[in-house]
Every structure is written in C-alpha cells, then in structure tokens.
Amino acid sequence: MIPSRTGTRRPRIRRLVWLVALMLVSGAVLLILPQPPTIEGDERPTHLERLWFHFTGTQPAKAPDVVYVPTPQPVVDRMLELAELKPDDVLYDLGCGDGRFVVTAARRYGVRAVGVDINPQRVVDSRRNAKRAGVESLVTIKQADIFELDISDATVVTLYLLPELNVRLMPKLARLQPGARILSFEFDMRGALPETVLEIPTTNRSDPYRVFRWIVPWQPEPVPPPASGPPSRGR
Ligand SMILES: C[S@@+](CC[C@H](N)C(=O)[O-])C[C@H]1O[C@@H](n2cnc3c(N)ncnc32)[C@H](O)[C@@H]1O
Numbered sequence: 001m002i003p004s005r006t007g008t009r010r011p012r013i014r015r016l017v018w019l020v021a022l023m024l025v026s027g028a029v030l031l032i033l034p035q036p037p038t039i040e041g042d043e044r045p046t047h048l049e050r051l052w053f054h055f056t057g058t059q060p061a062k063a064p065d066v067v068y069v070p071t072p073q074p075v076v077d078r079m080l081e082l083a084e085l086k087p088d089d090v091l092y093d094l095g096c097g098d099g100r101f102v103v104t105a106a107r108r109y110g111v112r113a114v115g116v117d118i119n120p121q122r123v124v125d126s127r128r129n130a131k132r133a134g135v136e137s138l139v140t141i142k143q144a145d146i147f148e149l150d151i152s153d154a155t156v157v158t159l160y161l162l163p164e165l166n167v168r169l170m171p172k173l174a175r176l177q178p179g180a181r182i183l184s185f186e187f188d189m190r191g192a193l194p195e196t197v198l199e200i201p202t203t204n205r206s207d208p209y210r211v212f213r214w215i216v217p218w219q220p221e222p223v224p225p226p227a228s229g230p231p232s233r234g235r
Contacts, residue, residue: 062145064118068097071160071185072209076100078200079183079211083156085109092116092154094146094161094169099126099139101158106135111156115141116149152176160185167191173216180216188212193219 071079080101085091089111093101096115103126105113115126123143130139142149147168151157154176159166166189173182173189186209188194195215199208 062118064095065165066095066162068119068122069160070097070100072202072204073100073104075185075200075209075211076104078198079158079185080105080108082196082198082211082213083158083181083183085111085156087111089155090114090153091156091158092151093158094149094151095159096126096141097122097160099129099141102126102139102141103129103133103135105156106130106138107133111138113139114151114154115139116144116146117141118143118145147172155180157182158185159183159187161187163187163190173214174218176216178216182214182216182218184212186210189214191221193221195219 083089083091083105085105087110089109091102091105091111091113093099093113093115096102096117099115099122102113102115105111115130117123117126120143123141126139126141127136130136130141151172152175157173157176157180159169159182161169161184166184166187170189170192173180176182182189189212192214194212195218196211196213198211198213200211201208
C-alpha cells in the first residue's frame with residue numbers, strides 16, 4: 001500500500017509542535033532564572049529584569065564614564081584593611097558596580113557604607129547583594145552621577161575608575177574632613193602624592209595589582225622637570 005502524504009506529515013508536525021513547545025518552556029525558564037553568580041553572595045539581574053530595563057527604557061541618565069569591571073574580591077579585602085575602618089567611619093564607593101566594597105565593609109567592619117552608581121542595573125545588583133548579605137540597614141545604594149553627588153560625610157572613599165576621573169573628583173575629595181582615606185585600585189590621581197602604594201602579586205598577569213592610598217589633606221605631587229630634548233647643535 002502506498003502511504004498517503006498526510007500520514008507521513010502528521011508525525012513531523014507533531015515533532016515540530018513538541019520542539020516549539022520545548023523552546024518556549026526553556027525560554028520561559030531562562031527568563032525567570034537569575035544568571036549564575038560571579039562572586040560569593042552575588043546575583044545579577046534576571047533576564048526578565050534585563051527585558052524590563054530594555055522595554056521600560058530604564059537607562060542611565062547619562063552614559064557611564066567608565067564601564068563596569070569588578071575589583072577582584074581579594075583586592076577589595078586588602079583595600080578595606082588599608083582603609084583602617086573604625087566603627088564610626090562612613091565609606092563611599094563611587095561607581096559601586098555590584099556593591100562588593102560597601103557590602104564587604106558593612107559585613108566585616110560593621111560600618112555605614114554608601115554605594116553610588118549611575119547604571120540602574122548596577123543599583124539593582126548592589127541592593128540585592130546588600131539584602132542577601134543581611135546588611136541593608138548599614139548600606140545605602142544611590143543611583144546618581146558621582147560628579148553631582150554630595151559626599152561630604154564620607155570618611156573613606158574607594159575608587160576603581162580611570163586616572164582622569166580620579167583627577168576630576170579631586171576638588172570634591174580635597175574638601176573631605178582631615179584624616180579621610182581615599183583608596184584607588186589601579187589608578188593614581190595626578191597632582192596628589194599617594195601616602196601608600198601597595199602592590200599585590202597576582203597570577204592573572206605579569207605585573208602586580210596596585211592600590212593607592214591618600215589621606216586628606218594629601219601632599220601635592222612634585223612637578224616632574226620638563227623633559228630635556230636632544231642637545232642643540234651649535235652653529
Ligand atoms: C570599573 S567599575 C567599578 C565597580 C566597583 N567599584 C568595583 O570596584 O568592583 C566602575 C563603575 O562606575 C560606574 N560609573 C561610571 N560612571 C559613573 C558616574 N558618572 N556616576 C556614577 N557611577 C558611574 C559604572 O556603572 C561602573 O559600575
């Protein structure tokens with residue numbers, strides 16, 4: 001008997017329906033599940049939240065001045081040791097990313113900490129991480145531009161930005177109360193002599209990580225002598 005055309009098509013259609021259903025279900029699961037954590041206790045926005053940001057146009061008021069790259073957690077730990085935190089300190093992390101500085105400071109040292117980021121997705125990350133670590137009462141996360149923000153109550157400031165952004169922040173940082181500590185991962189602050197430069201060996205690259213510390217009021221950096229050109233030839 002010659003099989004009819006519809007007879008071979010039905011199982012194929014059924015398989016197609018199953019395939020589409022499977023894709024829809026796995027898509028729905030992906031939307032609901034959070035992305036895998038990148039640090040201990042960290043959670044990224046779920047895909048659903050990402051879609052929400054996308055469709056509601058929840059974008060930074062202004063483009064971030066530097067992209068998000070987290071400070072390695074062992075470096076965060078060393079920087080907070082170097083900050084010599086005391087219970088009445090108030091730590092600000094300017095451009096707080098996933099909130100690792102503020103969460104670690106609050107959890108380990110019990111200090112008040114303020115994280116500021118211009119990117120609403122980073123604000124969601126930070127608030128969630130503070131909640132998961134049980135330090136919401138000590139941690140405040142603000143969505144703001146660090147160049148527009150009042151940081152006058154900060155006694156410790158942590159930075160992982162760019163050299164030119166550190167320099168732009170100098171007028172604000174210079175007005176902090178005497179004794180305030182400023183710590184920067186990787187980048188210096190041209191014109192301000194660091195009180196300490198800490199090198200942290202790493203296997204991730206050939207040169208060590210560097211951490212700079214300034215204490216307000218900092219010493220100005222000696223101006224380097226002008227580069228001498230090649231000796232001019234007499235006539
Ligand atoms: C290199 S990441 C550092 C994140 C975090 N401090 C850390 O060390 O893990 C810089 C962060 O600064 C934020 N940022 C960039 N420009 C900013 C601005 N003008 N105001 C507030 N946050 C800003 C970015 O969204 C990003 O999360």
